[in-house]
Amino acid sequence: MTRGRIAVLGAGKMGGALIAGLLRSGHTADDLLATTQEPERAEELRSRHGVEVVSNLEAARAAATVVLAVKPQDMGTLLEEVGTALAPGALVVSVAAGLPTSWLEGRLPAGTPVVRVMPNTPVLVDEGMSAVSAGSHATSEHLAYVEELLAPVGRVLRVPEYQLDAVTALSGSGPAYFFYMCEAMIEAGLLLGLPRSVAHELVVQTAVGSARMLREAGESPVALREAVTSPAGTTIAAIRELENHRVRAALLSALEAARDRSKELAAGTA
Ligand SMILES: NC(=O)C1=CN([C@@H]2O[C@H](COP(=O)(O)OP(=O)(O)OC[C@H]3O[C@@H](n4cnc5c(N)ncnc54)[C@H](OP(=O)(O)O)[C@@H]3O)[C@@H](O)[C@H]2O)C=CC1
Numbered sequence: 001m002t003r004g005r006i007a008v009l010g011a012g013k014m015g016g017a018l019i020a021g022l023l024r025s026g027h028t029a030d031d032l033l034a035t036t037q038e039p040e041r042a043e044e045l046r047s048r049h050g051v052e053v054v055s056n057l058e059a060a061r062a063a064a065t066v067v068l069a070v071k072p073q074d075m076g077t078l079l080e081e082v083g084t085a086l087a088p089g090a091l092v093v094s095v096a097a098g099l100p101t102s103w104l105e106g107r108l109p110a111g112t113p114v115v116r117v118m119p120n121t122p123v124l125v126d127e128g129m130s131a132v133s134a135g136s137h138a139t140s141e142h143l144a145y146v147e148e149l150l151a152p153v154g155r156v157l158r159v160p161e162y163q164l165d166a167v168t169a170l171s172g173s174g175p176a177y178f179f180y181m182c183e184a185m186i187e188a189g190l191l192l193g194l195p196r197s198v199a200h201e202l203v204v205q206t207a208v209g210s211a212r213m214l215r216e217a218g219e220s221p222v223a224l225r226e227a228v229t230s231p232a233g234t235t236i237a238a239i240r241e242l243e244n245h246r247v248r249a250a251l252l253s254a255l256e257a258a259r260d261r262s263k264e265l266a267a268g269t270a
């Protein structure tokens with residue numbers, strides 16, 4: 001499906017990552033428009049990506065697909081500004097955490113097709129995980145078009161919208177948990193007397209290798225972990241400490257908190 005220009009409104013970290021991905025996957029800078037409220041960011045988008053940076057109104061009027069990438073707390077103001085300026089037939093794609101398609105539809109002209117996406121930052125290395133859900137006026141063609149846009153920058157999964165708060169907790173925020181764990185493991189390396197550069201390289205390659213095994217070995221994380229855990233060995237000594245410190249329970253609670261925060265954003269209690 002070919003549509004016209006794609007405008008990314010609020011091209012910050014996530015919007016910028018999507019712009020970079022669209023350019024890598026064959027879209028030209030002429031296909032794209034970006035908006036931001038920071039002059040320095042505008043300059044960076046122009047110089048790094050060659051993308052035209054315009055006002056929200058200009059972008060909304062000119063684009064066939066409008067990607068909303070501002071923070072959930074800024075979405076109401078943005079939609080008040082651009083809602084009535086959208087071109088006829090324009091597709092609206094929101095990457096905002098929490099905000100349901102019904103919330104967005106209520107602030108857009110009647111009948112506007114909306115697709116909600118929860119991506120993650122690994123789209124920057126074409127290893128993103130995006131989940132998509134259609135709003136009440138989006139057709140299967142709209143959904144297929146959004147999937148086509150996202151497929152070159154990672155995997156795309158269609159989910160019922162009620163699952164998106166949980167998806168946000170798992171894969172949307174997920175990279176942060178992995179970086180947090182890597183950070184802690186590098187610090188542990190320092191504690192054990194390794195130079196920072198050595199600790200960094202050991203942890204990064206271990207993370208990459210483990211992630212590839214998870215994807216390519218076709219085995220569960222449990223089986224892969226058991227294969228590392230020798231009787232009376234080093235790994236089980238470490239696992240005992242993780243269990244003593246209730247790391248598994250902490251993760252369950254942490255993801256529940258992320259899911260709940262997503263629901264709070266939806267309720268406008270941010
Ligand atoms: N970061 C991530 O990993 C993920 C983020 N998301 C979602 O993506 C969205 C953006 O998050 P993220 O990229 O991290 O945030 P950023 O703050 O990096 O990006 C949002 C950008 O929008 C700008 N902005 C705010 N209001 C306006 C406006 N009225 N017109 C134009 N630009 C505006 C902000 O400027 P200023 O800073 O001056 O306010 C900022 O540059 C959020 O809704 C988030 O839930 C989804 C998945 C993952």
Ligand SMILES: O=C(O)[C@@H]1CCC=N1
Nearest residue numbers: 096097168172173174
């Ligand atoms: O922290 C956040 O709210 C956003 C949504 C998912 C990842 N980052």
